[in-house]
Amino acid sequence: MTSDNIQKEECDYLESYNAKDFDRPSTSVDNVIYTIINNALHVLIVKRSNHPFKDQWALVGGFVDLNTDNNLEMTAKRKLKEKTGVNTPYLEQFSTIGNKDRDPRGWSVTTVYFALLPSENITLNVGKGANDIKWAKIDNGKISETLAFDHSEILRECTQRLRSKALYTSLPLYLMPEKFTLHELQEVYHAVLSSKMDPKSFRRRMLTTDLLEETAEMRQTGRRPAMLYRVKNDQPFFFTRTIEGI
Amino acid sequence: MTSDNIQKEECDYLESYNAKDFDRPSTSVDNVIYTIINNALHVLIVKRSNHPFKDQWALVGGFVDLNTDNNLEMTAKRKLKEKTGVNTPYLEQFSTIGNKDRDPRGWSVTTVYFALLPSENITLNVGKGANDIKWAKIDNGKISETLAFDHSEILRECTQRLRSKALYTSLPLYLMPEKFTLHELQEVYHAVLSSKMDPKSFRRRMLTTDLLEETAEMRQTGRRPAMLYRVKNDQPFFFTRTIEGI
DNA sequence: AGAATAGTGTCTTTCAGACATTATCTT
DNA sequence: AAGATAATGTCTGAAAGACACTATTCT
Numbered sequence: 001m002t003s004d005n006i007q008k009e010e011c012d013y014l015e016s017y018n019a020k021d022f023d024r025p026s027t028s029v030d031n032v033i034y035t036i037i038n039n040a041l042h043v044l045i046v047k048r049s050n051h052p053f054k055d056q057w058a059l060v061g062g063f064v065d066l067n068t069d070n071n072l073e074m075t076a077k078r079k080l081k082e083k084t085g086v087n088t089p090y091l092e093q094f095s096t097i098g099n100k101d102r103d104p105r106g107w108s109v110t111t112v113y114f115a116l117l118p119s120e121n122i123t124l125n126v127g128k129g130a131n132d133i134k135w136a137k138i139d140n141g142k143i144s145e146t147l148a149f150d151h152s153e154i155l156r157e158c159t160q161r162l163r164s165k166a167l168y169t170s171l172p173l174y175l176m177p178e179k180f181t182l183h184e185l186q187e188v189y190h191a192v193l194s195s196k197m198d199p200k201s202f203r204r205r206m207l208t209t210d211l212l213e214e215t216a217e218m219r220q221t222g223r224r225p226a227m228l229y230r231v232k233n234d235q236p237f238f239f240t241r242t243i244e245g246i
Numbered sequence: 247m248t249s250d251n252i253q254k255e256e257c258d259y260l261e262s263y264n265a266k267d268f269d270r271p272s273t274s275v276d277n278v279i280y281t282i283i284n285n286a287l288h289v290l291i292v293k294r295s296n297h298p299f300k301d302q303w304a305l306v307g308g309f310v311d312l313n314t315d316n317n318l319e320m321t322a323k324r325k326l327k328e329k330t331g332v333n334t335p336y337l338e339q340f341s342t343i344g345n346k347d348r349d350p351r352g353w354s355v356t357t358v359y360f361a362l363l364p365s366e367n368i369t370l371n372v373g374k375g376a377n378d379i380k381w382a383k384i385d386n387g388k389i390s391e392t393l394a395f396d397h398s399e400i401l402r403e404c405t406q407r408l409r410s411k412a413l414y415t416s417l418p419l420y421l422m423p424e425k426f427t428l429h430e431l432q433e434v435y436h437a438v439l440s441s442k443m444d445p446k447s448f449r450r451r452m453l454t455t456d457l458l459e460e461t462a463e464m465r466q467t468g469r470r471p472a473m474l475y476r477v478k479n480d481q482p483f484f485f486t487r488t489i490e491g492i
Numbered sequence: 493a494g495a496a497t498a499g500t501g502t503c504t505t506t507c508a509g510a511c512a513t514t515a516t517c518t519t
Numbered sequence: 520a521a522g523a524t525a526a527t528g529t530c531t532g533a534a535a536g537a538c539a540c541t542a543t544t545c546t
Contacts, residue, residue, distance in 0.1 A: 023312045024270040027344070027355055064344070066269045066353045071345035096342040096357045098273070098310070099317035107312045109273055109355070111342045183525070200527070201508055208507085223524040224516035240488045241507065241534090429498070446500075447535055454534085469497040470543035487507095487534065 025098060025107040029075040030061030030151065032094065032114040032158040033084070035122070036175045040137050041191045043155060044083065044124075045145060047132035052104050053148030057136070059155065061110065062129065076113040082127040088115040089234070090174035094158050102150045110149075114158050116174035140194060166192045170211055170237040181219050181226035182206060197243060211237055271344060271353040275321040276307030276397065278340065278360040278404040279330070281368070282421045286383050287437045289401060290329065290370075291391060293378035298350050299394030303382070305401065307356065308375065322359040328373040334361040335480070336420035340404050348396045356395075360404050362420035386440060412438045416457055416483040427465050427472035428452060441491030448489070457483055 033044040045057045060083050062075070069075045073091070080088055091113055098109035124133045136143040141159050146152060165171050172188045186202050206212060213232040218225035279290040291303045306329050308321070315321045319337070326334055337359055344355035370379045382389040387405050392398060411417050418434045432448050452458060459478040464471035 025273050025310060025312060027271050027273065064271060064353075064355075066271060066346070070347075072342065072355065093341060095339060096318065098357065100312070101316075107310075109310075109318065109357075111344065111355075181525085198509060198511085199525085200510085203526075204507080220517090221524070222518065223522085224518095224526085226525055239507095242486045243508070427498085444536065444538085445498085446537085449499075451535080466544095467497070468545065469495085470499080470545095472498055485534095489535075 023107075025109045026063065026103065026105065028061055028063045028108070028110045029072055029079065030059040030110050030112050030154065031076055031080050032112060032155060033060055033080060033088070033117065034114065034162065034175065035117045035119040035135065036188050036191055037119050037135055037137075039187050039191055040139075041159075042119075042135040042137050043143065043159075045134060045136050045143070045147065046083065046126065046130035048129065048148060049131040050129055055131075056148040057145045058148040059112075059151045072111050073113070076111075076115075079127075080115055083125055083130075083133060084117070085123045085125060086117065086121060088117050090116040090171070090236070094161060095154075097150065097154065112154055112158060114162065116171060118175060118177045120177055163193055167242040168239045170209075170239075173211065173231055174236075176231070179215055179217065179228045179230050181228060183226060184219075185229075201243065205239065205243060209237055209239075269353075271355045272309065272349065272351065274307055274309045274354070274356045275318055275325065276305040276356050276358050276400065277322055277326050278358060278401060279306055279326060279334070279363065280360065280408065280421065281363045281365040281381065282434050282437055283365050283381055283383075285433050285437055286385075287405075288365075288381040288383050289389065289405075291380060291382050291389070291393065292329065292372065292376035294375065294394060295377040296375055301377075302394040303391045304394040305358075305397045318357050319359070322357075322361075325373075326361055329371055329376075329379060330363065331369045331371060332363065332367060334363050336362040336417070336482070340407060341400075343396065343400065358400055358404060360408065362417060364421060364423045366423050409439055413488040414485050416455075416485075419457065419477055420482075422477070425461055425463065425474045425476050427474060429472060430465075431475075439491055443489060443491060451485065451489060455483055455485075 031044075035042050035044070044060055046060055048054055048056055048058050060079050062079050064072065064075045069078065073093075076091060077087065080091075094112045094114050096109060096111045098107070100107045102108055102110075126133050136145055138159060141156055141163075143155070147155065162171070166189060172185070172192050175188050175192075176185060182203050183199075185206065186197065186199060189202070190196055211231065211233055212229040215228045215230055217228045219228055277290075281288050281290070290306055292306055294300055294302055294304050306325050308325050310318065310321045315324065319339075322337060323333065326337075340358040340360050342355060342357045344353075346353045348354055348356075372379050382391055384405060387402055387409075389401070393401065408417070412435060418431070418438050421434050422431060428449050429445075431452065432443065432445065435448070436442055457477065457479055458475040461474045461476055463474045465474055
């Protein structure tokens with residue numbers, strides 16, 4: 001058969017193809033949206049206003065809308081913008097969970113993204129499908145609320161991933177406001193890692209790369225003023241060695 | 247409203263819920279199955295016997311079967327077993343691609359897994375939906391065949407991921423036969439990385455961890471015989487520093 | 493002996509760990 | 520001066536890089 005014939009055949013096939021002929025799992029996206037508040041890691045959760053799991057807390061997510069979303073990442077960004085009013089500076093696909101038991105309505109697939117945001121300039125908005133929204137504090141990798149579906153497990157695994165990445169990447173930089181001191185940055189690493197690091201090792205690591213640049217300003221704290229830095233290069237950086245907590 | 251009432255309400259909701267009421271993307275799984283043949287990295291591809299992309303090469307994949315597959319990983323393992331006759335010693339979820347353009351039939355989501363297998367004991371089988379199957383040699387991150395859908399790009403990105411993981415993990419061990427020499431293991435690392443490593447550094451790294459154990463045998467090569475090793479601990483190992491190519 | 497492959501000795505380099513010390517500010 | 524926070528000096532240690540060297544086999 002010639003290649004032209006195959007193309008003709010494929011057109012005929014596509015015309016007669018009916019997307020509803022086969023059973024398909026439902027497809028959603030969930031976001032684990034992290035920020036830092038009062039030196040502690042927090043995650044954004046919403047209270048569901050619809051069944052199933054009505055009135056329970058859940059991650060920020062929703063079904064893919066085949067009409068408005070060109071791809072999965074657009075679904076993630078749409079939900080994130082709807083709830084926070086901002087575009088996230090960092091969004092990474094974490095993992096996809098699909099099985100027949102996670103949703104009482106049947107076979108369901110969710111693609112989980114995680115986002116890192118500075119907490120300034122965010123105005124929380126309950127948006128569609130929710131009647132409450134809040135930042136939940138992460139303590140020892142867990143929050144006090146029980147989440148809908150398998151979201152508690154997703155949150156635990158995602159936070160574990162963020163933690164292990166903080167040992168060899170600059171990802172926590174995406175949680176920082178525009179200007180910050182090295183000490184403040186180290187506190188954010190501590191919040192993510194749940195462990196402390198040697199200040200000399202930490203500063204050496206941050207300053208020998210080309211990640212930061214000094215501003216002309218100092219943070220006036222009432223004690224010795226601290227140099228304010230800003231991010232110079234907004235690509236994530238991967239160190240060749242991991243750093244240890246204390 | 248009491249919690250009992252919510253539960254009752256949820257039951258009513260689920261009874262009236264019809265899974266076909268909303269448009270859903272099609273959901274598939276694709277496997278990037280790697281092995282080593284003649285000291286070169288290869289990937290398993292099949293020739294499609296159905297539209298779309300009929301008679302073109304593609305990764306080993308297929309739609310999720312909601313009746314037989316309890317979760318996404320089962321779909322991946324089912325297709326892998328169907329084509330190779332074996333269960334893979336290593337399977338990792340790589341990434342999920344979902345958009346409206348990747349499949350001419352419309353919005354489609356695929357979850358990509360990658361597998362690492364020793365090439366022994368494999369009997370290739372065309373299985374369903376294919377009329378040919380073969381190992382394609384990966385040269386500089388690419389194969390000579392053009393793949394269906396977005397599979398060429400998926401393969402490129404997945405191979406890049408495997409490469410970067412080889413710099414700080416023991417993953418290439420899953421490509422080895424039961425017994426192997428350190429030199430053979432290093433050759434496999436070279437095939438994955440497309441670059442050479444210092445033999446002293448490589449051996450030191452492999453032997454100071456608890457990954458391998460000596461067998462009582464030597465490989466007779468016609469020159470100085472080499473010690474044969476086997477894997478002692480089959481968990482993947484993460485080194486705290488990356489190794490450099492030459 | 494010479495070639496080929498296996499494997500080692502050892503010095504250098506890099507960067508983190510440890511921890512004492514100095515610097516700059518306020519009260 | 521005392522106290523608090525910011526920042527550095529400097530020694531040690533772990534593991535990789537570089538590369539010359541030895542070991543074991545076959546012809």
